[in-house]
Amino acid sequence: MKSLGIMGGTFDPIHYGHLVAAEGARHQFNLDKVIFVPSGRPPHKTENKISDPSQRLAMTNLAIASNNYFDISAIEVERPGLSYTIDTVLSFRSMYRSSKLYFITGGDAVLEILTWKDVGRLISLCTFIAATRPGYHLEHLEQAFLELPAAYRKNIHIMEVPALAISSTDIRERIRTGRPIKYLLPESVEQYVNKHNLYK
Ligand code: ATP
Numbered sequence: 403m404k405s406l407g408i409m410g411g412t413f414d415p416i417h418y419g420h421l422v423a424a425e426g427a428r429h430q431f432n433l434d435k436v437i438f439v440p441s442g443r444p445p446h447k448t449e450n451k452i453s454d455p456s457q458r459l460a461m462t463n464l465a466i467a468s469n470n471y472f473d474i475s476a477i478e479v480e481r482p483g484l485s486y487t488i489d490t491v492l493s494f495r496s497m498y499r500s501s502k503l504y505f506i507t508g509g510d511a512v513l514e515i516l517t518w519k520d521v522g523r524l525i526s527l528c529t530f531i532a533a534t535r536p537g538y539h540l541e542h543l544e545q546a547f548l549e550l551p552a553a554y555r556k557n558i559h560i561m562e563v564p565a566l567a568i569s570s571t572d573i574r575e576r577i578r579t580g581r582p583i584k585y586l587l588p589e590s591v592e593q594y595v596n597k598h599n600l601y602k
Pocket residue numbers: 410411412413414418419420423506507508509510511512533534535536566567568569570571572
């Protein structure tokens with residue numbers, strides 16, 4: 403494989419915002435594959451209660467089933483301790499020695515990159531693709547981006563994707579308050595959520 407995208411996230415639940423970002427990156431950066439990596443224990447979400455890793459893996463599997471370019475890895479779920487991106491990228495680096503690695507995030511996540519563990523090393527190991535996301539406008543993203551050290555900027559690309567104002571937080575809130583989630587996420591994932599009574 404020449405180039406490989408890694409799409410990290412909590413995916414609680416996975417929705418069309420994630421899928422559109424991953425597919426946009428695949429096409430724009432000519433990636434041979436995008437591997438979805440559900441987070442085991444996200445360091446920035448330790449306060450919140452998140453769904454069981456097996457359920458988030460199952461929903462991610464359902465969501466990617468119809469795209470031959472998409473795959474999934476349980477590497478973060480299986481690794482003990484908090485899930486740091488640097489550990490994941492190091493593992494992928496040793497598994498795919500000759501591939502160019504890309505890490506796909508939304509604009510909100512990339513703005514926090516300075517708080518990530520071993521950020522300097524991380525940016526030297528993979529190229530970041532930051533998808534635009536409603537609420538994090540392109541101008542805003544570009545402005546914040548300009549404040550990052552030049553050495554980091556070189557390896558971060560801003561990618562425009564169709565704006566989907568969808569978040570997992572909003573989907574969970576909709577379920578709690580009895581509002582529809584239909585058309586915000588794949589039907590198979592919606593059925594899984596209903597069947598397992600998630601987010602009630
Ligand atoms: P939560 O509200 O629980 O934080 P989320 O919708 O932000 O959920 P995450 O699992 O946190 O989903 O996101 C994984 C990655 O996908 C992050 O890099 C995030 O920025 C990106 N992402 C999420 N939703 C969108 C969207 N609608 N458009 C573009 N990128 C997105």
